[in-house]
Amino acid sequence: MRFTQSFAPALLVLAGVAQAASSWGFDDGTLSVVAKKGGAGVKEKITSKSPLSKPVTLGSTDTLKLVLSATDNGKGKRPHQAFLVLKQQDTGLEAPFPLTVKETGKAVVQISHKDLPVQFLLASEPLQASVVIGSFGSAKPLDTPVFSVNIETDPAIPPPAYEKPVRYGKKAEIHHIFRPDPKSPPAVISVVFALAVVAALPALFVGWLLLGANVNHLTKAIGTAPISHAAFFGSIVAMEFVFFLYFTTWNLFQALPVLIGVSTVTILSGSKALGEVQRRRLAGER
CATH class of the missing domain: 2.60.40 (Immunoglobulin-like)
Structure with missing residues (x-):
């Protein structure tokens, strides 16, 4: 009972403080x-x-x-x-x-x-x-x-321009239009490579003459290693044909797998064909 009597005045004091809050x-x-x-x-x-x-x-x-x-x-x-x-x-x-x-x-x-x-x-x-x-x-x-x-603005002065800021949200769908794949390489590149090939042919013939190339050994070379020489020469022709197709109709993804296969044949057959030529040169045949 004493607690109740002492607690009630305390509540009244707290209420007075709350009411007096500034x-x-x-x-x-x-x-x-x-x-x-x-x-x-x-x-x-x-x-x-x-x-x-x-x-x-x-x-x-x-x-x-x-x-x-x-x-x-x-x-x-x-x-x-x-x-x-x-x-x-x-x-x-x-x-x-x-x-x-x-x-x-x-x-x-x-x-x-x-x-x-x-x-x-x-x-x-x-x-x-x-x-x-x-x-x-x-x-x-x-x-x-x-x-x-x-x-109130001055009617003699044009009103200021205002653009709404860009907000994050749903935007209109964007449709990308890609350019079609080129059908052939640029003409300049084709001309440069064609001139390079044409210019290399005289240099090849001059090199053969200076090095003493002898076509009489062709029969003996084919007879000694027919598969290696035929595959080596055929792979070189095939590689040129692949380049021709790449410059005319094929794209890079079509040409690369074929070039990898032809290059593998060129390396394997070329090592044996050139090895046969080296053996004849070491034996003194010219």
């Missing part, structure tokens, strides 16, 4: 729109209780200025964060503008057209302006709309 607000709010060319400006008193009933207009050469005193539970104090937030109603796009705040809570911010995003300059509806004040501790932050502003 909250952020502002006093002495003044909104002014000053024209650069000295035209008639606008000056309004604002409070955190109710926003202005009519929107103010911010022209292309005007400057919007907001002055207020941030308060914590009615006393002037510097908060950790203080912003004037402009919001586009139809898209939800927001742009915060920080207030410069002194230790006494006196805060000020100025906005002109050059400070606004392109989307705001193209907005057809008034922007909602809210004051956001908050700090560390248990004090309740403030986030309340205070006025609306209509952005």
